[in-house]
Amino acid sequence: MKQLSLPEQDQMLNQIYGSDLPSANLILLNVILALEDIDRFNSSAFELWLSSSTDVTNTRNKGFTELLGVLGYHAQGRQDLCRFLEQQGLAASSALWAYRASIVVPDWSRLIGDGPWLKDSRASLFADFLQSNGAEEGYVDRIQAARVTFRAALGRHRKYLPGAFLPRLLLLVEGPTEVLLIPHFARTLGFDLSSNAVAVVPAGGSNQVVRKYLELRQVTTLPLVVALDADAGAQARLLAESMRQGDRLHILPSGEIEDTFDLKVLKTYLNYFIKKFKLIQPVVLSDFKSTERRTVTLDRLWRERGLGDFDKIGFARDIVEHEMTPDEVPADARLLVQILKLSLEK
Numbered sequence: 001m002k003q004l005s006l007p008e009q010d011q012m013l014n015q016i017y018g019s020d021l022p023s024a025n026l027i028l029l030n031v032i033l034a035l036e037d038i039d040r041f042n043s044s045a046f047e048l049w050l051s052s053s054t055d056v057t058n059t060r061n062k063g064f065t066e067l068l069g070v071l072g073y074h075a076q077g078r079q080d081l082c083r084f085l086e087q088q089g090l091a092a093s094s095a096l097w098a099y100r101a102s103i104v105v106p107d108w109s110r111l112i113g114d115g116p117w118l119k120d121s122r123a124s125l126f127a128d129f130l131q132s133n134g135a136e137e138g139y140v141d142r143i144q145a146a147r148v149t150f151r152a153a154l155g156r157h158r159k160y161l162p163g164a165f166l167p168r169l170l171l172l173v174e175g176p177t178e179v180l181l182i183p184h185f186a187r188t189l190g191f192d193l194s195s196n197a198v199a200v201v202p203a204g205g206s207n208q209v210v211r212k213y214l215e216l217r218q219v220t221t222l223p224l225v226v227a228l229d230a231d232a233g234a235q236a237r238l239l240a241e242s243m244r245q246g247d248r249l250h251i252l253p254s255g256e257i258e259d260t261f262d263l264k265v266l267k268t269y270l271n272y273f274i275k276k277f278k279l280i281q282p283v284v285l286s287d288f289k290s291t292e293r294r295t296v297t298l299d300r301l302w303r304e305r306g307l308g309d310f311d312k313i314g315f316a317r318d319i320v321e322h323e324m325t326p327d328e329v330p331a332d333a334r335l336l337v338q339i340l341k342l343s344l345e346k
Helices: 006-017 024-040 043-053 064-071 079-087 092-101 108-112 121-133 143-160 176-188 206-219 233-242 263-274 294-304 312-321 331-345
Strands: 169-173 198-202 224-229 248-252
Touching: 024 092, 024 108, 024 121, 024 143, 043 092, 043 206, 064 079, 064 092, 079 092, 108 121, 121 143, 169 176, 169 206, 169 331, 176 198, 176 312, 176 331, 206 224, 206 233, 224 233, 224 331, 233 248, 248 331, 263 294, 263 312
Parallel strands: 169 198, 169 224, 224 248
Antiparallel strands: none
């Protein structure tokens, strides 16, 4: 694909996925989705996309109309859309993203009928929009009105949608254990992350959090909340120096996620987990030494029972399978949920 020009890529993608004669409603939906992207990403993100798709030297510092000509686009039939995009004051690369959405238009109308997408909440949202908008002509004049209709439909469907779909906030965590447990803690406290459009992003380990934050900060306009273990001191200092206004850093005061649990609660859930291993001796409170870190204790207890190293991810999955009471949610997680709520209110 990278060997082709962008217009040639559009032609190929349209042949594979597109609609031969898309209605105004289909084009509107596609353009609106592109504009939603533009709301969530800054111009740097679209410049990175453009630079990976074409010759940077020919596109840098070009205005939108000039950029179309350089790339080989012919705007016949789309002059009104070009004027609309220019009126929005968008960077040329961002405007190009929305312009291309009017060319490569999937046949979204298929989502109204039966198909394997019936259980996909995003498909239900798109079908709702197409059935409630009703525009068949003059789609450029109706973009703003259609965005209002789309956002009303988004509000109706938000509680069913994944948090990563059109998110309002990004929660950056260290790894898969936090990806499993933090949404579970939040749901237990009556705050569903997906329903509130919070996307949980794993960094791939504590040493990768700063790098991932800097990457996200460069391309997204969404607020970022970073949750970090207390033992990641160097990472925390670097993050504190790099934070944008409006972003938040939450350090788990107790240590790692296992350290945040009340000891009696931790023992209860460890014994739920250990039941999966038949005839294995349960854990008791006296197994925990006050001078020993819990991660060390858990590895020791698992090895003593012939189970190898403690399976953090397996334990997290097991916790999620059990119904938790609000009183069992660690205090550190409670504070993080409050931070997320406050960040969404801004």
